[in-house]
Amino acid sequence: MISTGDITDATPADFYAHSDNRNSSEIILKDFISSKTKILIGGPTSGLNSENAQKIKDAKIDFYKDLKSVNKIGNRTLVIDPLASKRITDGRGNWLSDAFDLTLNNLKDNKNGFFMMIEASQTDGGGHSNNLGQLVTELLDFDHVVGKAMKFADDNKETLVVVVGDHETGGLTLLDGNLQDGWVFGNFSTNDHTSIPSSVFAYGPNSKEFTGLFENTEIFNKIMKAYGIQK
16 A cells, blocks of 8 residues: 555555544554555554554564665565655655555565555645646656556556546636646636546456446445456
């Protein structure tokens, strides 16, 4: 699990924890420690108290406070890097791409396959703040990582890549732009989430299963089916 936000925030936590409150960071991080998730990389969390820090140590999880300190992943690994939570415009650089490369290098040799979740969480923040510049720069950063995933899928020939948003934020309408000059202009209708349907893009084996209109919860079932796992 990789995120450009809090490692215990809703999206990454959804894959390794069980909680009735998305703000229960201490409980959520404790769930990661006892889960089977091998790699968790992202930004700081209030859930890292002294008790959880000791539990991480007792579980023999390799714990790093910045991504640059990790040369290679071997054991279960937790990276909590303040740089992850910065915007591209504030100097995050290639952090997300580097986190992807590091994780893929460990998982790609697993004979049973692997599942990797990558969250470009700060596109949502750009929508909430009606900041078109933030939306564009964060999306371009994520697009670069999607390109890397697709290239791996081309070489690997048995990897499914799914790109989806959990919701739309801001109600952005694009009004004008110029691809050659590199600019875009638009208007927001809200600073909150909207009911605009989320697009799903899929590439690789079983990608045809992701065409058409369906409830967003069906994505889970479709991924499980792609793995050959039936409900």
